[in-house]
Each structure stands twice: as structure tokens, then as C-alpha cells.
């Protein structure tokens with residue numbers, strides 16, 4: 001996994017993290033980052049809501065919730081929307097009633113301190129990036145459910161990446177698009193078929209403001225195409241110490257059609273897609289220039305933003321008068337590319353006409369021919385039948401590329417070997433950095449309280465240190481189990497509430513609504529399965545033998561129950577059929593009370609699930625899961641993973657920290673693989689998972705299960721954290737890219 005060359009190297013990193021923070025860096029002032037000067041309680045609350053720092057600080061979240069718990073839930077946990085329902089006077093009264101003053105003041109002071117300090121790790125290890133930060137490009141960012149500009153794993157990863165960059169003090173700015181309708185809201189109709197609904201997000205309720213240039217004026221970027229001009233304005237969103245810039249085409253001067261260009265994530269056809277990618281990549285680099293930011297490193301998170309490299313080349317040619325080839329080499333030297341897709345069909349491709357329409361004017365300035373441009377996106381440069389692939393552009397225009405787990409590294413090297421026909425597979429320059437998750441965002445508050453009592457007092461600043469997590473073995477097993485149970489009860493209450501609401505909206509009978517209110521049982525082994533409903537993820541693997549499932553679910557002494565959630569892409573019929581199949585199990589009396597489908601999977605639903613289930617199930621068709629991160633979130637909260645040995649789990653599982661499905665092999669024929677894996681899944685459930693869970697001592701505690709929970713937490717939490725991941729990127733990608741060092745690719 002990590003490409004800390006050795007454990008010792010990691011220790012050096014970990015130890016620097018534990019030293020105390022030094023004084024503020026002179027160029028960051030709190031008021032510029034918080035964005036408001038705060039006088040009153042109301043101002044302070046607004047300042048807190050104005051930086052997404054609050055989203056990983058439970059004490060601030062609790063503060064907002066306490067202001068009005070019901071509205072907080074109804075408003076999707078959006079503090080700005082909540083505060084707008086208060087007048088300053090009413091807020092003052094409410095604060096007095098609840099004695100909130102000291103909590104508000106304390107939180108506000110902590111935010112001010114946070115944004116004005118650069119942590120030691122960043123100063124020590126990433127200081128050279130200070131004046132030339134990393135520019136991190138991604139087409140989605142999942143920071144919090146109240147900011148719906150993500151669809152799933154890729155977006156949540158970007159969100160966790162920038163949160164950890166903020167936490168470690170890595171100089172980094174992020175660039176993406178603002179989708180005012182976001183991804184879709186999911187609900188199911190009476191037949192269990194997915195319906196998509198797009199909502200208009202109210203910009204004024206989001207923690208964003210227009211990004212301004214040196215002259216104080218809001219920035220607009222302009223991109224010429226062969227068929228007209230595209231304009232985009234730029235928003236600034238604050239995520240702790242990181243600035244996230246979001247481009248938005250809804251501006252005067254664009255045609256009515258183009259004003260909608262950035263309305264939806266993954267909406268529209270190939271032409272919409274290339275235009276979005278043009279705005280994010282080329283527009284993104286122009287926005288940075290207008291902001292006076294000159295990046296030392298470009299990090300392309302997935303190929304979507306790879307047009308950025310072409311604009312960066314143009315910039316260099318213009319400024320330094322260099323040739324195209326020289327500038328290309330320079331840009332590639334400081335570009336880092338992360339690929340996420342092990343499926344060939346998953347890579348964006350555009351035909352020559354679309355490329356010429358959208359990149360023609362830029363190509364003129366680069367002084368290259370249409371064929372030369374096309375060749376940058378082709379595996380075989382002169383093959384006229386080959387379309388332009390964004391991943392190929394990313395690979396060709398970056399000196400350093402990486403996949404997102406060890407297995408995915410192998411798959412990617414094999415998949416792209418023909419780009420380097422003169423090299424053997426091991427020498428294909430694609431390494432891997434395994435994905436991780438942002439611990440403060442995904443760890444339940446109750447669990448955190450428990451850790452607080454057993455871990456060293458400064459553990460929050462030492463999340464990446466293995467020895468910190470050994471503290472879990474000092475926790476009283478009964479107390480760990482009790483805390484887990486409290487969280488499980490919260491999850492079940494959440495699921496019942498959501499499922500009964502779903503029934504009511506579909507117009508089902510009062511009896512059905514009432515039955516949903518009583519479904520699921522806290523004493524039953526509870527399995528969670530939630531992810532995108534892509535067919536390769538095989539949500540229905542456990543449904544392949546309904547009688548065997550029946551026997552498991554309805555066992556008199558040792559039953560199981562399963563909670564499902566997930567969206568299918570609007571165009572994915574196969575995915576929607578899977579959802580239908582699972583959702584309609586509720587009409588089968590054998591499963592009605594024990595299998596639930598929660599609609600509209602998002603960060604909020606994910607958080608509830610990973611914090612409350614006993615087992616997190618993941619059964620993709622190997623090796624198609626690039627990494628997967630939801631299981632890493634489950635680890636933090638004491639859930640045990642039951643997973644195919646694919647993605648992150650292949651390098652995480654050690655025999656005693658969770659459960660494996662199968663032995664990490666796959667058959668050439670999918671049908672054969674699926675049949676075998678289903679057998680392995682049932683066997684694991686029947687022979688390992690269920691017996692271990694129900695093996696209780698005289699106090700009713702499953703001692704061996706709890707031991708496994710502790711092993712999981714101590715061996716995995718630090719390794720699969722996004723702090724470790726970002727540190728890997730800094731030490732092995734960003735610094736070499738910024739310094740122009742030529743690093744031997746074998747370190748990957």
C-alpha cells in the first residue's frame with residue numbers, strides 16, 4: 001500500500017506530527033480566511049458556518065443542532081439555511097436559553113486559531129510548496145451532504161483529500177465545478193423503480209462567495225471555442241485552510257443553453273461532458289492565473305480535468321517564449337495524475353470533431369496540428385480510428401501517475417502497457433497510493449469520546465501514528481460493545497424513520513408505514529451494503545440463493561438483517577433493475593422486516609450506516625474495485641469488513657481483522673466467478689461471521705468478535721486514513737514534481 005518505503009520512514013513522519021504547533025504564519029490572517037469579522041453571537045455563528053471546517057468538528061455540529069434540532073434535520077444539516085431562519089435577536093435569546101455563549105465563543109476561537117496556523121507537519125515537509133501550491137483538480141468534491149456537488153466515491157475522496165491537506169498544513173488549492181442542481185435525489189416508485197429528481201441548490205445558503213482578483217473584482221474566465229465563447233464565474237469555498245474554487249457557467253453573456261452547462265453532475269451527453277471538462281481544466285488554470293496563484297504542482301484527480309495541462313503549456317509558451325515540446329516537458333514534470341478506473345469503458349473519450357470544436361482555438365495558439373493534438377489522447381498516435389481519451393492525455397502529460405490500491409496498480413499497468421511498448425509491465429510508470437478516509441469526518445462522536453479516554457491527549461493531531469491506535473486494546477470490551485450498540489440503535493432508528501417516510505410518500509397503507517416503524521431488531525447481526533449500483537459491484541450476490549438467505553435471515557437463534565442503499569446512474573438500466581430487485585424484497589414476508597432499502601444514498605446516509613452496522617459487506621467482481629473507501633469508514637467505528645479481496649481490502653486483511661470472501665481469485669468467465677463468489681459469501685456468513693457474532697460469554701458479550709473489532713481498529717485506522725494518503729502524495733509525488741527531481745519510478 002503506502003509507499004512510505006519503510007515503516008521507519010513512516011515513523012519519522014508520524015513523529016513530526018506530534019510536536020506542538022508553532023506560531024501563525026504571517027501571510028494568513030484569520031479574518032481573510034473566516035471571511036467575516038465577527039462581533040455578535042450571530043456573526044460568530046455565521047463565521048463558523050462560512051468555513052466547512054465545522055463539518056468535521058462534532059462539537060460545532062452539535063452547537064448548530066442544538067439551536068433547532070428539527071429544522072437542522074429538515075434543512076439537510078445546512079447551518080447557513082438554519083441561521084437564516086433566525087434574526088440576530090432570536091438567536092441571542094436562544095443562545096441565552098441554552099447557555100450557548102461559551103460554546104460559540106470557544107468554537108469561534110478554535111476556528112480562528114486553526115486557519116491562522118500552519119501545522120508543523122506541513123511546514124517541515126511541504127514548506128517548499130508554500131509560494132507555489134499544489135493545484136488539485138477534481139470534477140466532484142464531497143465535503144458534506146449540505147453541499148451537493150459530488151455523486152459518490154470519487155467526490156468523497158476529493159473532499160477527504162482536501163480536508164487532510166488542510167489538517168496537515170499542505171499548501172494546496174482545489175479546483176472544481178459548481179453544479180447548482182448537483183447530482184440527483186433518488187426515490188423509488190411503487191414498483192421499486194428509481195426516480196431521479198434534481199433540486200435547485202440555493203447559492204445563498206452555501207458557504208461560497210465570488211472569488212476576487214487582485215483588483216478586488218469578481219473573476220470571470222473566458223474560453224474560446226470554434227462555435228463561440230464560454231464564460232464562467234468563480235466561487236470560493238473555504239474548507240479549513242484550503243481554498244476550493246468552483247467554476248460556474250450560469251453567467252450573463254453565455255447562451256441560455258450554456259448557462260445550464262454546469263447545472264448537473266454527469267447530466268447531458270458527450271458534448272456537455274467535453275464542455276464541462278474544458279471549463280474545469282482550461283478554465284481552472286485561467287482562474288488560478290486571475291487569482292494570482294501560480295501552482296508548483298498540478299494534481300489531476302482522474303482524467304476529467306486533463307485539459308488543464310494544455311492550458312498550462314500555452315501559458316508557458318507565452319510567458320517564456322519556449323517551444324511547444326519544451327513547455328510540454330516542463331508541464332509534465334510538475335503534473336501528477338491519479339487514475340481511478342479499472343474498466344476500459346469508464347474512461348472519457350471524445351471524437352476528433354468535438355476535440356477540434358472545443359480545443360481548436362487553444363491548439364492554434366499551441367502551434368500544433370489537429371493530428372498532433374489528437375495524438376496526445378491516443379495510445380497509437382497515428383491511428384485515425386482511435387478517439388481522444390482523457391486518461392491517455394493524463395498519462396502522457398504527467399511525469400508521475402498513480403492508481404489507488406496495489407491491485408489497481410497492477411491492473412492499470414497492464415491496461416496501459418501499450419502506451420510504453422518498449423517497457424516490461426513492471427516498469428510501466430504507474431504506481432499506487434491507496435485511498436484513505438478523513439477520520440474526523442467519519443468517526444462517530446460517541447466513539448471519539450471513548451477513544452479520548454484511552455488515547456494520548458493529543459491523538460487528534462497524531463491520527464497517522466500506528467502506536468496511537470494500539471490504545472484501543474486498553475478499552476474495556478464491555479464499554480466498546482455498549483458504545484457500538486448505542487450507535488447501532490441510532491442507525492436503526494434512522495432507517496425506520498426513513499423507510500416509513502418512503503412508504504408514506506409512495507402512498508402506501510397506514511399498516512405498511514406502521515410496519516416500517518417497527519422493522520429491524522437491535523439484537524440481530526446487522527449487515528450494511530451501500531454503494532453505487534454498478535453491476536460489477538453485485539449488490540444482489542447475496543440474493544442468488546434466496547432459500548439460503550431465508551435460512552440465514554430467519555434462523556431462530558442466530559438471525560441476520562441487511563440494510564441496503566445506493567443510487568444507479570440515471571442511464572444505467574442494469575443498476576436500476578438491481579435496486580428494484582432488492583427494494584421489492586419488502587413484499588416477501590420472509591424478508592419484510594429484515595431487509596431494508598434506504599433511498600437517496602449520500603454522505604449523511606453513509607455516515608449513519610458505517611457508524612452503526614456490525615458488518616460492512618463489499619462483494620465486487622475482482623479486480624474491478626479500484627480501492628473502495630466505505631469499508632475504511634466502517635473500520636473507524638468498529639464495524640467488521642466482510643469483503644472480496646479486492647481494492648484496499650486485499651492489502652488490509654490479515655486474517656484476524658475482519659472477514660474475507662474467497663481467496664482473491666477470479667475466473668475468466670463472469671458467470672463462473674459470480675457463482676463461486678456467492679458460494680464463498682454464504683460460507684463465510686454461515687461458518688465464520690454468524691457463529692462468531694453469536695458466541696457470547698456469561699455477560700452476553702461476544703468476546704472474540706470484540707477482539708476482532710479491536711484488531712481491525714488498531715491495524716487499519718491509521719493506514720487507511722487520508723492523512724497517511726496525503727502524506728504519501730506529498731513525499732512521493734508533490735515534492736519530486738515541484739522540485740523537478742527525477743525520481744526512480746520503482747519507488748512505487
Ligand SMILES: *Cc1c(COP(=O)(O)O)cnc(C)c1O
Nearest residue numbers: 152153531602603606628629630
Ligand atoms: C464513501 C462513500 C462512497 C465510496 O464508497 P465505496 O466503498 O467506494 O463504494 C460513495 N458514496 C458515498 C456517499 C460515500 O460517502
